Amino acid sequence: xxxxxxxxxxxxxxxxxxxxxxxxxxxxxxxxxxxxxxxxxxxxxxxxxxxxxxxxxxxxxxxxxxxxxxxxxxxxxxxxxxxxxxxxxxxxxxxxxxxxxxxxxxxxxxxxxxxxxxxxxxxxxxxxxxxxxxxxxxxxxxxxxxxxxxxxxxxxxxxxxxxxxxxxxxxxxxxxxxxxxxxxxxxxxxxxxxxxxxxxxxxxxxxxxxxxxxxxxxxxxxxxxxxxxxxxxxxxxxxxxxxxxxxxxxxxxxxxxxxxxxxxxxxxxxxxxxxxxxxxxxxxxxx
Numbered sequence: 001x002x003x004x005x006x007x008x009x010x011x012x013x014x015x016x017x018x019x020x021x022x023x024x025x026x027x028x029x030x031x032x033x034x035x036x037x038x039x040x041x042x043x044x045x046x047x048x049x050x051x052x053x054x055x056x057x058x059x060x061x062x063x064x065x066x067x068x069x070x071x072x073x074x075x076x077x078x079x080x081x082x083x084x085x086x087x088x089x090x091x092x093x094x095x096x097x098x099x100x101x102x103x104x105x106x107x108x109x110x111x112x113x114x115x116x117x118x119x120x121x122x123x124x125x126x127x128x129x130x131x132x133x134x135x136x137x138x139x140x141x142x143x144x145x146x147x148x149x150x151x152x153x154x155x156x157x158x159x160x161x162x163x164x165x166x167x168x169x170x171x172x173x174x175x176x177x178x179x180x181x182x183x184x185x186x187x188x189x190x191x192x193x194x195x196x197x198x199x200x201x202x203x204x205x206x207x208x209x210x211x212x213x214x215x216x217x218x219x220x221x222x223x224x225x226x227x228x229x230x231x232x233x234x235x236x237x238x239x240x241x242x243x244x245x246x247x248x249x250x251x252x253x254x255x256x257x258x259x260x261x262x263x264x265x266x267x268x269x270x271x272x273x274x275x276x277x278x279x280x281x282x283x284x285x286x287x
Contacts, residue, residue: 001252003285004033004081006234006262008274009061016070018271019062023071025275026078029282033079033111034071035232035260036064038086043121053119065098072106080106083199083232083260084115084181088133089126092140092160096147096167103171110173113199114141115181134186135159141178141194148175179230185214192218197230197257203247204233204254212255232258237277238266244281 005026012018026034042057055061068080080102087095103110116133117123123130139157146153147167155162180191183201191198192215202208216226233251235244244261251259261281263274 001248001256002032002079002258003248004031004035004079004258004260005278006083006260006264007034007036007062007067008264008268009036009038010055010059011264011268011274012271013060014062015271019067019070020074021271022275023075023078026278027075029278031078031261031278031282033081033258033260035081035083035113036062036067037083037113038062038064039119039122040086040089041119041122041125043119048121065095065102068102068110069105072102072109075106077109079109079111081111081179081232081260082113083179084113086117086119086122087114087140088116088136089123089128092143093147093162093165093167095140096144099144099176100148100167100169100171103173103176104169108172110171111177111179111197113179113181115199116187132159134190138190138194144178145175148173177230179232182211182215188214189218191215192220192224192226192229193222195229197232199232199234204250208254230257231255232260235259235261236265237261237263237268237281241277241280241284245284248285 039055039061042055042059043051044057045051064082064085071080099112120130136159139159143155143160148171152164152166153162154164177196179197180195181199182188182191188211198215200208200211219226219229233256235247248259263277268274268277
């Protein structure tokens with residue numbers, strides 16, 4: 001099982017030096033990947049009365065694909081993972097182009113995790129339809145994979161039209177792996193049918209076991225090998241250093257191929273606090 005880290009988006013602010021130092025130290029510590037999730041825009045609670053989302057207009061987020069272009073230049077081995085970007089609020093061909101560029105600049109180190117999101121405020125501001133996001137995401141994946149593997153694409157779908165156009169240069173990975181964030185029966189089916197892997201939104205236990213069965217059944221129904229699908233869990237440092245090894249073991253027992261260590265929400269403060277926690281995790285891992 002590959003053990004990576006979750007980039008502490010909300011706690012490092014806008015310091016480019018912190019991004020560089022974090023990426024380089026994570027790589028030095030031997031972690032396999034850096035996972036970053038995104039929000040393009042935050043909602044202002046003073047305007048959106050009763051706002052109950054976990055993030056707002058003051059919460060800091062680097063744009064993952066732009067940040068990964070930067071990290072590609074200052075790291076050499078660590079995998080760069082979006083976990084997840086909200087695909088249906090973005091233009092499909094542009095995401096395919098940006099992902100291809102990151103893949104090239106990183107020498108094939110990109111894994112593209114996608115999700116549907118929950119923030120209708122973002123969808124409105126980006127000019128996309130919140131109510132059809134699930135349906136559109138399926139066609140988006142099809143379009144991106146064709147753009148990553150074919151020099152010239154002609155496509156006529158429900159939501160996309162491409163006539164003899166393509167990306168140059170193509171990515172190194174053809175296609176780039178696409179993983180799905182999944183937290184509902186419909187999402188489990190989509191992940192099993194279309195994904196290279198998935199991110200469960202729950203801890204190991206009965207609920208995860210049921211979700212995994214649903215993903216694997218969807219893969220079989222689609223004529224795919226369920227054993228080829230990856231699964232990435234998350235371990236929260238905020239529950240204490242003593243629990244990290246047990247949680248990693250629980251994810252491994254549940255069939256996870258990857259896990260990421262999340263240090264946000266533990267009162268660690270800035271860069272040094274997050275890296276100190278990851279140094280402790282690395283020291284505790286079996287060599």
